Amino acid sequence: MKEILRLENIHKVYTTGKYALEALKGVSLSLHEGEVMVVMGGSGSGKSTLLHIIGAMTEATEGGIYLDGKKEERYGLEPDATRIRAENIGFIFQSFQLITDFTVGENVSLPLILAGESRKSILKKTEEMLRLVKIEEKENSPVLELSGGQQQRVAIARALIHEPKILLADEPTGNLDSQTAEDIMRLFLEVREKRGQSVIIVTHDPWIASYADRIIFLRDGRITGKYENSSQTRDVNEVMRRFRESQAGKRRRV
Amino acid sequence: MGKLFQLGISFLKHSKMLTFSAFFSIFIACFLGVGLFQLSSNIDSSIRAAVMEEMQQYEDSELYASVLEEELAGYQGMHYFFMILYGLIIGISSLFILSIFHELLKKYIREMAIIRTFGGTTGQVNLIFLFLSVVISFAACLAAGIVAVSMDTFLLNYLNQKYEFFRGRMAIDWWMFFGMIFLTFLILNVFLMIFFAFSQYGLPVEIFHRTETGLRRRKDGLRFLNLRKIMGKNGYLAWKLLLPKWKQGLFIILLIICMTAFSYVGDSFMKLLSMNTYAYYEDLLKGADGHCELMPDMEDSMIAAEEVALIRERCKKKQVECGYIHGVYEGQMGNAWGFYTTDLSYFKRHYIKETYQNISSVPVGQQIVVGKILAEQEGYHLGERIRLKSDYLKEEKEYTLVGIFDWSPYSIQKEYQILVDQTNYRDSQEEENNGNGNSVSLYFYGDCDAIQNIFITLKQEGWSFTGYISEKIWKNTEKQLGQMNILSKIVIWGLMLVIATGWLNSVRGMLISGKRDYHVLRLLGAEQRCVQKICNLQIKIYLLAGIVFGTILGFALAKELWEKELYYGLRLDMHLGSTLGILLLFWLFSLLLRKTVREVSK
Numbered sequence: 001m002k003e004i005l006r007l008e009n010i011h012k013v014y015t016t017g018k019y020a021l022e023a024l025k026g027v028s029l030s031l032h033e034g035e036v037m038v039v040m041g042g043s044g045s046g047k048s049t050l051l052h053i054i055g056a057m058t059e060a061t062e063g064g065i066y067l068d069g070k071k072e073e074r075y076g077l078e079p080d081a082t083r084i085r086a087e088n089i090g091f092i093f094q095s096f097q098l099i100t101d102f103t104v105g106e107n108v109s110l111p112l113i114l115a116g117e118s119r120k121s122i123l124k125k126t127e128e129m130l131r132l133v134k135i136e137e138k139e140n141s142p143v144l145e146l147s148g149g150q151q152q153r154v155a156i157a158r159a160l161i162h163e164p165k166i167l168l169a170d171e172p173t174g175n176l177d178s179q180t181a182e183d184i185m186r187l188f189l190e191v192r193e194k195r196g197q198s199v200i201i202v203t204h205d206p207w208i209a210s211y212a213d214r215i216i217f218l219r220d221g222r223i224t225g226k227y228e229n230s231s232q233t234r235d236v237n238e239v240m241r242r243f244r245e246s247q248a249g250k251r252r253r254v
Numbered sequence: 255m256g257k258l259f260q261l262g263i264s265f266l267k268h269s270k271m272l273t274f275s276a277f278f279s280i281f282i283a284c285f286l287g288v289g290l291f292q293l294s295s296n297i298d299s300s301i302r303a304a305v306m307e308e309m310q311q312y313e314d315s316e317l318y319a320s321v322l323e324e325e326l327a328g329y330q331g332m333h334y335f336f337m338i339l340y341g342l343i344i345g346i347s348s349l350f351i352l353s354i355f356h357e358l359l360k361k362y363i364r365e366m367a368i369i370r371t372f373g374g375t376t377g378q379v380n381l382i383f384l385f386l387s388v389v390i391s392f393a394a395c396l397a398a399g400i401v402a403v404s405m406d407t408f409l410l411n412y413l414n415q416k417y418e419f420f421r422g423r424m425a426i427d428w429w430m431f432f433g434m435i436f437l438t439f440l441i442l443n444v445f446l447m448i449f450f451a452f453s454q455y456g457l458p459v460e461i462f463h464r465t466e467t468g469l470r471r472r473k474d475g476l477r478f479l480n481l482r483k484i485m486g487k488n489g490y491l492a493w494k495l496l497l498p499k500w501k502q503g504l505f506i507i508l509l510i511i512c513m514t515a516f517s518y519v520g521d522s523f524m525k526l527l528s529m530n531t532y533a534y535y536e537d538l539l540k541g542a543d544g545h546c547e548l549m550p551d552m553e554d555s556m557i558a559a560e561e562v563a564l565i566r567e568r569c570k571k572k573q574v575e576c577g578y579i580h581g582v583y584e585g586q587m588g589n590a591w592g593f594y595t596t597d598l599s600y601f602k603r604h605y606i607k608e609t610y611q612n613i614s615s616v617p618v619g620q621q622i623v624v625g626k627i628l629a630e631q632e633g634y635h636l637g638e639r640i641r642l643k644s645d646y647l648k649e650e651k652e653y654t655l656v657g658i659f660d661w662s663p664y665s666i667q668k669e670y671q672i673l674v675d676q677t678n679y680r681d682s683q684e685e686e687n688n689g690n691g692n693s694v695s696l697y698f699y700g701d702c703d704a705i706q707n708i709f710i711t712l713k714q715e716g717w718s719f720t721g722y723i724s725e726k727i728w729k730n731t732e733k734q735l736g737q738m739n740i741l742s743k744i745v746i747w748g749l750m751l752v753i754a755t756g757w758l759n760s761v762r763g764m765l766i767s768g769k770r771d772y773h774v775l776r777l778l779g780a781e782q783r784c785v786q787k788i789c790n791l792q793i794k795i796y797l798l799a800g801i802v803f804g805t806i807l808g809f810a811l812a813k814e815l816w817e818k819e820l821y822y823g824l825r826l827d828m829h830l831g832s833t834l835g836i837l838l839l840f841w842l843f844s845l846l847l848r849k850t851v852r853e854v855s856k
Binding site: 091097 | 475476479480482487490491494495497498499770771773774775776777778779780781782784
């Protein structure tokens, strides 16, 4: 499978006054086309920082990032960061981050409006996306009228409409009940099947992680384990066991 | 109680912009109020002294008493004028100061809800905000007082040098000074107290769960996509993001509309007053250096031609030329409003450029001159024979038109548009006049002091009239119009400063409340520059909506109110001076939002 993203030896240090906190310590990973990857870790493990770096929302202190095999020297720095986000990344958040004053259609079409696409193209693609996430009848509804699951579908449609290479999801099911969460995860897989979309999901929930093709475990800013799910089945217990193993050093210290 | 006040102080510390805005608005209102009434107090004492002095030149004590009473009664109106101005300042400032405190309340509404969750009463919450308002208004009024003491003397003396409001130099009226500061402080806090009492609505749980927008189904939200071709992508997004929040800014926009309209109407009124006043006096004086109109003792009696001749002779001795129009009142008979005679030789010299080429063949008693407006209306031309019908003449008489004059472009009345030579005039002692009386309008050409002496002499002889001397009229008119103009401008622009401060806070609140939406745009690939443009466009929309509609409203109101009051030939055209000034002021204030725009677009 084609490699679309590679991180090499990524370090991220936050400095506040005389204090420095190293959130990521030499993280290296790669993402392939059509792959669903989960980044799993406890609080403070650095998974959100990793997501922010991949999403070009912040720059790495050290290390290289390759997009489609090409090294991006200014990956998290403006103005390249905006261009990278616009062309390659789609975001999905735990709290959906929809514009509450807009309708469903207006929210979904926003990336295309920003890109300056024609009216015809915007209307066509918006309809397509809404159909993909099975919410086309709600096009003119205000987003606050929708349930949590429906709002997340809108967020997914918005994230996909400009055909990004990578979909980044930060705890996408965190605010949803279990049934809705399962629907959303199935939607991710469906999107992967239909569009060959690569997805990176950040979560601390092993049940969500079990949907992944590959799981990366983080602890204290380092990768402490990997799990490749080559089978078609979801083994939550195995994921939990691997997660416990990856966090084992921390527990011994306690 | 002390803890509540400490909490209030911490709110102030964390809302520097709002605190400063409230302070600044109260400062301006108090400073203007104090200044206005100091001016009023100085004008009042100066006028009393001046009127007393001027009246001493009249020996007649009865005349002196009645004129004094009249003059002082006229200046009572000035006090009401200042009170109205102060009322305007306090009224409009209060609205904006309330809006600023409303923003403060909105900012801390969750904190207040938390306090109430843990047993705090609405009274205690009100007390916190009342404490804030007392602290801010006390500091602002004190600062205004200190600045007023040092600056009012300088400012008012400077204004006085230019506009001659009062005699001598300004003296501070300390009772008025402290009274105004206290009154301003009291009025504002009473308003705020009432506002806070009514603003504590809803239970804490309602505040915690309150959503920002109402649930409403809209028609196709994407139907206006083509507007991007006109507005651009940034304009379209700016408008889309602003539209659902229009209610938040409506209050401020309405106030800007009202103030802009008020400023425009005020400006138009000053223009009208100026145009009309100059037109009135130009019409009255008709190019002469002095004018008065003598009335007979009884309504139906006539002023003899000899009396007029005597007056003219007396003027000649003082090197003052005296022209006149001697007229007879009539009803709507014939083709003249009244029958008017004059010394045509003087009249032709002053007011007619071109005369009939065969004028020497026309006897003086048959010569007639007609006003330009009437000539155009009736189609008269030089040399034409005109039959004049008048009760006074008892019969129709034929005259020859020897000249067309244009001495007053402002009057379309037929009065004074037809003149024949004085040889046509007959005194009442000799003829019946059918119960009509007459008047004599005198026009003086010469030295102003000499003309003034003639007026005094005529009054001493028992004539009743108002004398006008052009030099004094123009000087007084300029002074009075200048005074009114500068006062109204000071008040309007002082209020505009307050409104601009309120607007600034409202816009800042709007930008901060939209921070999340701007953040989403950035995540979706919008550049920071693009989001900044969207913010700046929203600021401009917010500003222009008020100013444009205000100007249109002001123009419509001014036309409705003032156009029919204008003299003939005058027009109240659209003028954009005040609008552009308001736009510039708000644009300057909007520069203070650059930091906020940068922060929300990160």
